Amino acid sequence: MSPDSLTPGAPPPGAPRPAAEVNEQIRALWLRTGGRLSPQERAEYELLVVEWAAAIRDGVIEAA
Template identity: 85%
Template sequence: MSPDFLTPGDVPPGATRSAAEVNEQIRALWLRAGGTLSPQERTEYELLVVEWAAAIRDGIIEAA
């Protein structure tokens, strides 16, 4: 398992990373995977996208 692998319990509620940080991890995942995700990597990707979307939402709310 990759040390970057994210599971739902890794990020405590209310403690979010910036969208840029999550985006960087998404890019690294795709680079490691060579463009094709395994089932485990697909799960990691889906969790990262949810985290990224939450970070984007938080940024929009703060800006308003």
């Protein structure tokens, strides 16, 4: 993929998503399940929390 084919303002492929986007997905998961997670949903939640924490950490590092 050439740089010309990227959408302006979009993160490069493989770049972490913003923490706010991941947080919104976490909130949607909780709303969708009514606060009760199946084992599969629990695994999804755990992956999202790890992704969210990494995005927060990256944001702190960039701000420093």
